[in-house]
Amino acid sequence: MSKARLGGATILLATTFLATGFGTTGWQPAIAQSQTLYRFDIQAKPIRAAMNDIARVTGIDVAFAETPAASRIGRPVRGSMSTAQAVAALLDGSGLSYRFSNATTVQILDPARASATTGASAGAIELETIDVIGSGVPGLAPAYAGGQVATGGQLGVLGQRSVMDTPFSVTNYTAKLIQDQAAQSVADVVKNDSSIRNVEPTNVGNANYFVIRGIQIGNAAVGFGGLFGIAPNAQSTLAGIERVEILKGPGAFLGGLSPSGVGGVINLVPKRAGDEPLTRFTTTWISNSQFGGHLDVGRRFGDRKEFGVRANLLYRDGGTPISQQSQLLANGTIGLDYRNDDLRISFDGGYQVLNTDRMNNTVTPLAGEMIPRPIKPNKSYVSPWNYSKFADSYGMLQAEYDVTKDVTVYAKGGISHMDWDQAVEAGTGLRRNGNFTANGARYLIDINRYSAETGIRGRFNTGPFEHEVVISANTFYQARASGLPATISVTPSNIYNPTFSANPVLPPARRYRQNDNTFSSFSISDTISTLDKRVQLTLGLRKQFVDINNYTLATGVLASRNESDALTPIAAIVVKPWQNVSVYASYIEGLTAGTVVGNTFVNAGQVLPPFVTKQYEAGVKVDWGKLMTSVAFFHSTQASGIANTATNTFNDNGETRYQGVEFSVAGEVVQGLRALGGVTLLDAEMTKTANSTFDGKTAPGAPRTQANLGLEWDPDFVPNLTLFGRVNYTGSNYVDAANLQKLKAWTTVDLGARYRIERPGAKPITLQANVTNLFNKGYWTTYPGFSLLYPSEPRTVSLSSTFEF
Structure with a gap:
C-alpha cells in the first residue's frame, strides 16, 4: 500500500470510527483475527517502540499516527496471547484506539487529536502518519519507514537486536529492497552501502568478493540463518532470501571464526510463509x-x-x-x-x-x-x-x-x-x-x-x-x-x-x-x-x-x-x-x-x-x-x-x-x-x-x-x-x-x-x-x-x- 493510500485509509477509518462513537481503546477489531498465540515479554516502554516489538514477534503491519500519545509509556505485554490481545493490552489506558483493516495490518489512532481537527472540514481528519511496516514473518524486526531497511536484525549469538540497541554499524536490507532493485545476488544489495565495494561484478561466473572498510571478505563469509558454511560457496542468489543483514567490522565473538576474511559479516535470512497465502x-x-x-x-x-x-x-x-x-x-x-x-x-x-x-x-x-x-x-x-x-x-x-x-x-x-x-x-x-x-x-x-x-x-x-x-x-x-x-x-x-x-x-x-x-x-x-x-x-x-x-x-x-x-x-x-x-x-x-x-x-x-x-x-x-x-x-x-x-x-x-x-x-x-x-x-x-x-x-x-x-x-x-x-x-x-x-x-x-x-x-x-x-x-x-x-x-x-x- 502506498503512503498516500495509507494516509487516506487512516483518515477514512478514523472518520468512520468517530462517527459511530467507538472512540475507546477497548473497541473490538472489525476484522476477525487469527487466534494464533505468541509469547510476549515486552516491558513498559513508549507505545511506538512496543509496537515495533509486537510487529517483530507476530509479523503484522502497523500504520502508526505521529502524535504525542505515541510517546506515552504503554502497559507491559507478557504471556501467551493473540495479536489483538497484545495490542489491546499495550494500549489499555493510553487513550489510543486500534482497528485491524485486514488479517495482518493494525491501525493505531488517536481519537483525541482526531476530534480536535473535525468540524468545519466536514469531518475530514488530517493525520501525519509514520509507518512501522511489519515483515509479515514472525520473529523478524519490522521494516523502517520506506521499507528498504529493517529496524533490527540477528547479531550472532546475541540474538535479535534493534538497530538502536546494537553497538556496531549494521544494516538490514529487506525483501522489498531486493525486489524493488531487481537484485540478483548479494553483490547487488551491497551496492547500497558506502563502506562496501564489490571486487567482482555480480553473476559473472566467478565467486563474489567484497571489501568492507578496506578489508576483504569472500562469499564463504556469508552466513545463512546465522551459520557459516551453508550458503552457496561462490555466489548467493536471493530468490529464497527474505533479508540481507550486514555487520561492518570483524565479528569473531558473534559467530566464530569466519572461513573467508574478517572485514565484516553478511547474513542471509531465509524466507518464511506469512499468515496470508x-x-x-x-x-x-x-x-x-x-x-x-x-x-x-x-x-x-x-x-x-x-x-x-x-x-x-x-x-x-x-x-x-x-x-x-x-x-x-x-x-x-x-x-x-x-x-x-x-x-x-x-x-x-x-x-x-x-x-x-x-x-x-x-x-x-x-x-x-x-x-x-x-x-x-x-x-x-x-x-x-x-x-x-x-x-x-x-x-x-x-x-x-x-x-x-x-x-x-x-x-x-x-x-x-x-x-x-x-x-x-x-x-x-x-x-x-x-x-x-x-x-x-x-x-x-x-x-x-x-x-x-x-x-x-x-x-x-x-x-x-x-x-x-x-x-x-x-x-x-x-x-x-x-x-x-x-x-x-x-x-x-x-x-x-x-x-x-x-x-x-x-x-x-x-x-x-x-x-x-x-x-x-x-x-x-x-x-x-x-x-x-x-x-x-x-x-x-x-x-x-x-x-x-x-x-x-x-x-x-x-x-x-x-x-x-x-x-x-x-x-x-x-x-x-x-x-x-x-x-x-x-x-x-x-x-x-x-x-x-x-x-x-x-x-x-x-x-x-x-x-x-x-x-x-x-x-x-x-x-x-x-x-x-x-x-x-x-x-x-x-x-x-x-x-x-x-x-x-x-x-x-x-x-x-x-x-x-x-x-x-x-x-x-x-x-x-x-x-x-x-x-x-x-x-x-x-x-x-x-x-x-x-x-x-x-x-x-x-x-x-x-x-x-x-x-x-x-x-x-x-x-x-x-x-x-x-x-x-x-x-x-x-x-x-x-x-x-x-x-x-x-x-x-x-x-x-x-x-x-x-x-x-x-x-x-x-x-x-x-x-x-x-x-x-x-x-x-x-x-x-x-x-x-x-x-x-x-x-x-x-x-x-x-x-x-
Missing part, C-alpha cells in the same frame, strides 16, 4: 538476451497456522551484456516451519546451478608498470572456450524451545556441497600498452561443509539490573578435494585486441584430497541493562580452536598441520540519553587462521597463532521518526604474516591499520521520497611490513573516499509510479604495496522505475525496469594484497513484470 510470479528479461521466471509460493496450515511452507523456483538463461558470453542460473529453495507457544522448528534446503560460458577473469599487472586504461565493460579478453560451472546443494535444520518465559534453548545445524568446474584464462604480466600473457588452467574442486551451533539464553534481574546471558558452542568443518594443477594453454595477448587460443585438451576429471579445516568454539556473554534499557553493557568471551590439515595431492599424505587457539572478547556499551538517540562504543576482534611456516625458513614447521584483527568503534544513531541517521568512527588493526630476511624467519608481526568515519542515512525524507546511502572516509596504512619496506604506505584496495546516494520518488502527478536513482562514487586506490600502481576514481549511475497496475477484484501487477552502470563506465577493481585486477560490470538493463494471485 502468497503466490507470486515474476518474468524477467536481462540484456542482452536472458529470459527467466521466478515463482514464489507461501502457505500456512493448521487451526492456528502452525505449519508453514515457502517455496521458490528461479530459472534464467541466455546471453549477457558481455560480448559472446552466456549464462544459465537455476535455483530452487524450500522453507518449512512449525511454531506454537513454546517451540519453533524450521528446515531450509536449496539447490543452485550457475554456469557461465566465456567468463571474464583477473589479470595481474607487471610489477612497477603503470596500469593501462580499462577495457570497455562489454568486451572480453578471454578465449571463447573459457567456462565456469558451479553447483551448490545445502540444507539446514534449527529449533528453539522456551523452557520458561525467561529461558530459551536452541540448536541449529546444516550441511552443504559444492561442485566447482572451471577452464579459465588468468592474465599475468600486464603492461601499460595492454599486452599480457593468458594462462589457461583447469580447476576441479569439491567442497563439503558442516556447521552447527547450540546454546541457551536466559534473563534474570539483580536489583535494578536486568541480565541477558547467552552460553553457546559452535563448530565448522570443511573438506576440500581438488584436481592436480594443470596448465592447458599459454598465449601472448592484448586486453584491447586479444589473441585467442585454440580449444585445449582438458585433463582427466579426477579430484584428490587437498585439505580439511575444523573451527570450533564456545562463548559466554552477559548484556546488563538498567534505567529502562537506556544503558546497556555487553561483555563476552569466545574461546576459538583451529585445526587445519593440508595434504599432498595425488598421494593423500598429510603435508602440514596447524593447531592453534585464541580467546576473543567483546565489550560494548549503548547509552540512550533520549528514546530516539543511541550513543555507543565497542571493542571486538576478528580471527584468521594462522599458517604453518614453510620449509625455506629457519623456523620451518612452526604453527603461527591465528591472526587477530582488533576494532574499536564509537558512534551515534538518531531515529528522527521517518529518517534514521548514524555516524560511526572506527579504528582497526589487522595482523598478518611477514618474512624477516635478516633472520630468515617468518612470523606474525605484520600489521595494517584502518581508521575512518562512516555516515549513513535511511528512510523517508518527505512523504513519497525515500533515501538510502552514506559516505565513508578511510585512512588505511601499512604499519608493519617485511623489513619495514612499505611502512607508512597506503594499503592496496582502500580508497580514501566512498559515497552512495539512492533515492526513490513517488511523483504525485502519476499515481502508482515510483522512480529510482543511485550514484556510487569510489575514490582512487592502489594495486600494489609500493603505491606505484594507481587506479583512478570512478562514478557509476543506476536508474529504475516501476509502475503498479491496479486491478478491481484482483491483486495488482507491477511492471519494472532497471539499468545499472547507465553510462557503461569502465574501471578496474582490485583484490587487496594480491595485485589482481578485475574489469567492471557492463551496462545492464532488466525488465520484469510481477503477478500475484
Whole structure:
C-alpha cells in the first residue's frame, strides 16, 4: 500500500470510527483475527517502540499516527496471547484506539487529536502518519519507514537486536529492497552501502568478493540463518532470501571464526510463509538476451497456522551484456516451519546451478608498470572456450524451545556441497600498452561443509539490573578435494585486441584430497541493562580452536598441520540519553587462521597463532521518526604474516591499520521520497611490513573516499509510479604495496522505475525496469594484497513484470 493510500485509509477509518462513537481503546477489531498465540515479554516502554516489538514477534503491519500519545509509556505485554490481545493490552489506558483493516495490518489512532481537527472540514481528519511496516514473518524486526531497511536484525549469538540497541554499524536490507532493485545476488544489495565495494561484478561466473572498510571478505563469509558454511560457496542468489543483514567490522565473538576474511559479516535470512497465502510470479528479461521466471509460493496450515511452507523456483538463461558470453542460473529453495507457544522448528534446503560460458577473469599487472586504461565493460579478453560451472546443494535444520518465559534453548545445524568446474584464462604480466600473457588452467574442486551451533539464553534481574546471558558452542568443518594443477594453454595477448587460443585438451576429471579445516568454539556473554534499557553493557568471551590439515595431492599424505587457539572478547556499551538517540562504543576482534611456516625458513614447521584483527568503534544513531541517521568512527588493526630476511624467519608481526568515519542515512525524507546511502572516509596504512619496506604506505584496495546516494520518488502527478536513482562514487586506490600502481576514481549511475497496475477484484501487477552502470563506465577493481585486477560490470538493463494471485 502506498503512503498516500495509507494516509487516506487512516483518515477514512478514523472518520468512520468517530462517527459511530467507538472512540475507546477497548473497541473490538472489525476484522476477525487469527487466534494464533505468541509469547510476549515486552516491558513498559513508549507505545511506538512496543509496537515495533509486537510487529517483530507476530509479523503484522502497523500504520502508526505521529502524535504525542505515541510517546506515552504503554502497559507491559507478557504471556501467551493473540495479536489483538497484545495490542489491546499495550494500549489499555493510553487513550489510543486500534482497528485491524485486514488479517495482518493494525491501525493505531488517536481519537483525541482526531476530534480536535473535525468540524468545519466536514469531518475530514488530517493525520501525519509514520509507518512501522511489519515483515509479515514472525520473529523478524519490522521494516523502517520506506521499507528498504529493517529496524533490527540477528547479531550472532546475541540474538535479535534493534538497530538502536546494537553497538556496531549494521544494516538490514529487506525483501522489498531486493525486489524493488531487481537484485540478483548479494553483490547487488551491497551496492547500497558506502563502506562496501564489490571486487567482482555480480553473476559473472566467478565467486563474489567484497571489501568492507578496506578489508576483504569472500562469499564463504556469508552466513545463512546465522551459520557459516551453508550458503552457496561462490555466489548467493536471493530468490529464497527474505533479508540481507550486514555487520561492518570483524565479528569473531558473534559467530566464530569466519572461513573467508574478517572485514565484516553478511547474513542471509531465509524466507518464511506469512499468515496470508502468497503466490507470486515474476518474468524477467536481462540484456542482452536472458529470459527467466521466478515463482514464489507461501502457505500456512493448521487451526492456528502452525505449519508453514515457502517455496521458490528461479530459472534464467541466455546471453549477457558481455560480448559472446552466456549464462544459465537455476535455483530452487524450500522453507518449512512449525511454531506454537513454546517451540519453533524450521528446515531450509536449496539447490543452485550457475554456469557461465566465456567468463571474464583477473589479470595481474607487471610489477612497477603503470596500469593501462580499462577495457570497455562489454568486451572480453578471454578465449571463447573459457567456462565456469558451479553447483551448490545445502540444507539446514534449527529449533528453539522456551523452557520458561525467561529461558530459551536452541540448536541449529546444516550441511552443504559444492561442485566447482572451471577452464579459465588468468592474465599475468600486464603492461601499460595492454599486452599480457593468458594462462589457461583447469580447476576441479569439491567442497563439503558442516556447521552447527547450540546454546541457551536466559534473563534474570539483580536489583535494578536486568541480565541477558547467552552460553553457546559452535563448530565448522570443511573438506576440500581438488584436481592436480594443470596448465592447458599459454598465449601472448592484448586486453584491447586479444589473441585467442585454440580449444585445449582438458585433463582427466579426477579430484584428490587437498585439505580439511575444523573451527570450533564456545562463548559466554552477559548484556546488563538498567534505567529502562537506556544503558546497556555487553561483555563476552569466545574461546576459538583451529585445526587445519593440508595434504599432498595425488598421494593423500598429510603435508602440514596447524593447531592453534585464541580467546576473543567483546565489550560494548549503548547509552540512550533520549528514546530516539543511541550513543555507543565497542571493542571486538576478528580471527584468521594462522599458517604453518614453510620449509625455506629457519623456523620451518612452526604453527603461527591465528591472526587477530582488533576494532574499536564509537558512534551515534538518531531515529528522527521517518529518517534514521548514524555516524560511526572506527579504528582497526589487522595482523598478518611477514618474512624477516635478516633472520630468515617468518612470523606474525605484520600489521595494517584502518581508521575512518562512516555516515549513513535511511528512510523517508518527505512523504513519497525515500533515501538510502552514506559516505565513508578511510585512512588505511601499512604499519608493519617485511623489513619495514612499505611502512607508512597506503594499503592496496582502500580508497580514501566512498559515497552512495539512492533515492526513490513517488511523483504525485502519476499515481502508482515510483522512480529510482543511485550514484556510487569510489575514490582512487592502489594495486600494489609500493603505491606505484594507481587506479583512478570512478562514478557509476543506476536508474529504475516501476509502475503498479491496479486491478478491481484482483491483486495488482507491477511492471519494472532497471539499468545499472547507465553510462557503461569502465574501471578496474582490485583484490587487496594480491595485485589482481578485475574489469567492471557492463551496462545492464532488466525488465520484469510481477503477478500475484
